Amino acid sequence: MLTSTRFRFAAAALAIAVSAPLAANAGPYDRGGMVLVTTDGRLMRDMPEYGSVRVVIDTQGRRLLIDRSNTVIGFEIPAWQYRQQSGGPEIDRDRGWSQDRDYDGGLGRETFPAAPPPPRDRFATAEPRTDFEPRASIERRDLNPSTGTVPERGNAPRIIEAPDLETRPDNQGTAGEPSKPFAAPRLGKAEVAALQVYLDRNGFSPGVIDGRMGSNVQKALAAWREATGERIDPTDTDLILSRLAADGGLAFTTYTITAEDAAGPFIASVPADYAEKAKLERLAFTSTQEMLAERFHMDERYLKELNPGVDFSRPGVQIKVVSTGEKKSGIVTRIIADKARKQLRAYDAAGQLVAAYPATIGSSSTPSPTGEVTIERIARNPGYTYNPKINFKQGDNDRILEVPPGPNGPVGSVWIALSKPTYGIHGTPEPSKIGKTSSNGCVRLTNWDAEELAGMVAPGVSVSFVE
Structure with a gap:
């Protein structure tokens, strides 16, 4: 059960496509401190044309460029890494990267200029490329989850910085105006729910577990970072699953509805008027479905989505639910x-x-x-x-x-x-x-x-x- 689930999540995390392409028009690539390198190690000085590629993220956290034929045509790496591997010249300062860098053990943090660089003409002729440009030692990998050679993570996966959002120029704006962010890579509901369960078990509540990467999840991630100093990458499903397995088991489990569950008592509906509320003996749940959703910290619609066609009022029926774990304990002052x-x-x-x-x-x-x-x-x-x-x-x-x-x-x-x-x-x-x-x-x-x-x-x- 664990192996098959881990493979499914790992495959999903292996290549997560961003729905929008890289840039509106070909032009110089500028994403603070990062450069694009071809699969044979050449520096890609210009952005690929709009619509010609998409961005994916592999299990090592690298951004890869994939063309329409699903072929990897390039990688994004830190500028310092390119310089270190190639032994080549420093990157131009007017591209927005500092020549003064601080090597921090592989995280690739750059020192940004004090002010944004002046806008470049994105319609200008690209700098000529030659066969004499230094090559970085980048190994091309097959992304197919069945045949691919991208290595699996170890037992203690590294927590990486969450990738920044891609940006592209606003077609209706003028040069120098702020770029609009693309949407972050979209995860499946099961992957998001696994993250929600992990946060919930550790006392950093995402609210209802619904498989959606909403504001409550983001707040929980920020609180986790404040408490632990770690920034969890939501796409690192190997990390999340390994931690779940070590502390309470996988995110989902099966539950058999009991006769006591089905018996209630329930009320027909919850009146909005306080005078009507006061007439009731108890403001109980309205259904077994609502009761079970709350018991397992789930959004009621998500519980129903996980169990299509199920009659929640029938004892003996097995359903798929979230495995919430024990309540957080401690002394709050x-x-x-x-x-x-x-x-x-x-x-x-x-x-x-x-x-x-x-x-x-x-x-x-x-x-x-x-x-x-x-x-x-x-x-x-x-x-x-x-x-x-x-x-x-x-x-x-x-x-x-x-x-x-x-x-x-x-x-x-x-x-x-x-x-x-x-x-x-x-x-x-x-x-x-x-x-x-x-x-x-x-x-x-x-x-x-x-x-x-x-x-x-x-x-x-x-x-x-x-x-």
């Missing part, structure tokens, strides 16, 4: 609720970032607190008291209402009360909207993230709201 980033970050006594969660934090009409408050108490499976004189007013509801508890209640499955009255950190009935909508002033997390955080905090923990 300080929390930062970052309004701009839409993320809650938790730190230990040593100041180490130990967990991060996407969050919905207030709105312009009902802003969250400012400054510093503290945690006062923690309530699991909480009810909710609606009081229009203290909080907000919903429609014609002008009296106090006691809304019953449940995962689909206004504050979800956990309430972490703050020292500022009526404010707290809590769960949500709509996990897929976390970090993408507004709240009534509180800090809203997915239910599973709120439950995980509740297990690491205690009364007295400070919570700082930052803009």
